[in-house]
Amino acid sequence: MTDEIWIIGATGRSGQTIAAQLAQRNRQAVLVGRDAGRLEAAAQQTGGQLLVSPSIVATAEKIRQQRPRVVINTVGPFTATAPLIIDACHDTGSHYIDLANDPDSLAAAFERQSRAAESEHSVITGAGFGVTATESIVVKLCAGRPAPLHVRVDMLPSMATAEGTAGEALVGSLLGSLQGRRISDGRLVPAPIGAEAMTLTLPDGTRATTAGMPLGELLAAHRASGAPSVVSASSAAPSSLPARTAVTALSTLMRWDWLRSVATRQLGRIHVKAKDAPRQHSWGHAVATWADGTTREGWLRLGEAQEFTGAVPAEIAQRLLTGSGRPGVFTPAALFGADIVTSCGGEHLMGS
Secondary structure (H helix, E strand, C coil): CCCCEEEECCCCHHHHHHHHHHHHCCCCCEEEECCHHHHHHHHHHHCCEEEECCCHHHHHHHHHHHCCCEEEECCCCHHHHHHHHHHHHHHHCCEEEECCCCHHHHHHHHCCHHHHHHHCCEEECCCCHHHHHHHHHHHHHHCCCCCCCEEEEEEECCCCECCEECCHHHHHHHHCCCCCEEEECCEEEECCCCCCCEEEECCCCCEEEEEECCCCHHHHHHHHHCCCEEEEEECCCCCCHHHHHHHHHHHHHCCCHHHHHHHHHHHCCCEECCECCCCCCEEEEEEEECCCCCEEEEEEEECCHHHHHHHHHHHHHHHHHCCCCCCEEECHHHHHCHHHHHHHCCEEEECC
């Protein structure tokens, strides 16, 4: 087995950010992608070897042949890509990391717990901004206490948008996450997207509105807290009635696989204009309520959300290479503790 870190989807924004964060840690990655020209351009920024692979299926076979030590998957939709890559990592004992942030993808990863344990490698899913930021707060809120009755987590990313195309990977992930969900009585159940809107006053005095969105934070917060009732919300969720109505109609149409495939291709070509970050900081937020009426609240203050999303997989890969992992399937704070985020530039602000 080599001492390599592979980044699948290395020419995308997340892949390039992860490669840059690894370079800051004196680690170079093998950059994996479909386009040799774009891979060469990415390598000029961060260094590293190139591996051209035409598809996820082909990449899985290359993992079996070359046996990298750590594989970082940035290519969505993760419901389609993650099972193929995780299974290849099972066969080789390679550690696996992905940026999944929807309940179905996280649930599919957790179903592979037994095989990951048997293969004696670590599978870390949800290693991006939303899951990692909010899970770390829930872990701190619930430390040393019985399971709360209810947990709400909110993610408020702040990132600049670069000019370019939206991309099929991003659009595919978004279209696959249009079915609203929450956790009730310990189970995933349907819930309207954009419901339970709440205006939050952030620790810096600014205000922002978040609303229900079916994010991977649901499962991460549920597993971290044991709470039978969990809501995940985002500042990116539609909170107005017209927007919620439009999303509901679109989610009905996207149940047709062929239509979702066509929409993914077409929307992925849309030109996106450059846009400044909406606020100075990104924030994660969580509130937990217990049966005795006790409520605890916490925040995580970060810089630019995309940089954090690059730092988390890079930090995890560094730790895995130094033997800090354990066999099984985990989310980041479940494996490394809440303070994994402080190694990636985050700061917890906890209430009493």
